[in-house]
Amino acid sequence: GIGFSMSSAVVTGVVDQLREFGETRRGWLGVRIQPVDEGVAEALGLEEARGALVADVPPGPAADGGIEAGDVILSFNGEDIDDMGELPRVVADTAVDSTVRVVVYRDGRTRTLNVTVGRLEEASLAGAEPEPVEDDDKDTGPATATVSGMNLIEMTAETREEYNIRADINGVVVVEVDQSSDAFARGMRAGQVISEVGQRAVDSPDAVADAFASAADAGRKSVLLLVRDNGEPRFVALDPTL
Secondary structure, three states: OOOOOOOHHHHHHHHHHHHHHOOOOOEEOOOEEEEOOHHHHHHHOOOOOOOEEEEEOOOOHHHHOOOOOOOEEEEEOOEEOOOOOHHHHHHHOOOOOOEEEEEEEEOOEEEEEEEEOEEHHHOOOOOOOOOOOOOOOOOOOOOEEEEOOEEEEEOOHHHHHHHOOOOOOOOEEEEEEOOOOHHHHOOOOOOOEEEEEOOEEOOOHHHHHHHHHHHHHOOOOOEEEEEEEOOEEEEEEEOOOO
8 A cells, every 4th residue: 555656757867877877876066065044044144045055065076166165055057946955956966077057155145156066976075184283382271251151262282182173173162051042052062163153264262252242233133153063064043142
């Protein structure tokens, strides 16, 4: 009593690939993406919450084509991307080695990039070993600040060791989060690293506080943070006034 159905277009594409190559080939873009919610859209200045937000761009076709972390992919190969989940399907269905137009939203305007699609089956995300980051010795203790319910501390050799932060990750370390705060509700936790605020790199707790204050003074309802959790990047939109 259980039936399965599949689009004939999918079957035809698979059969054509098997006839030509003797195997299936799926397109590969090489990005890590996340949804665009209302908070992210407001923080970026998008008129509506749509597209796929690029959280990270490892070496691959996307990086070669100029796609950057923080871009919102609005269209791929002529197909509008209204929801993040649409992008992997569209990319997988695109012919390997074909060059396609990708429309992204960046810095308040759209840009059209040309990207050559790779092959998913051959994709490798292995990277070079990160160079160690040296910390200068200081007589005073590390700088700290409290922002939106988060206690922050500057990156030092000690904080790297305590929270097991890789040498290639820079930014400001979260050491405590008020459980009643908007930040906690949106997934901010101790040990995470804030690398960017408002798509600008930050290297001190004061820089984070200043960016939040500037966003609040400008009447922004959301400010966008690039957060690295166990090395994995994601964007978080927080209300700068809370």
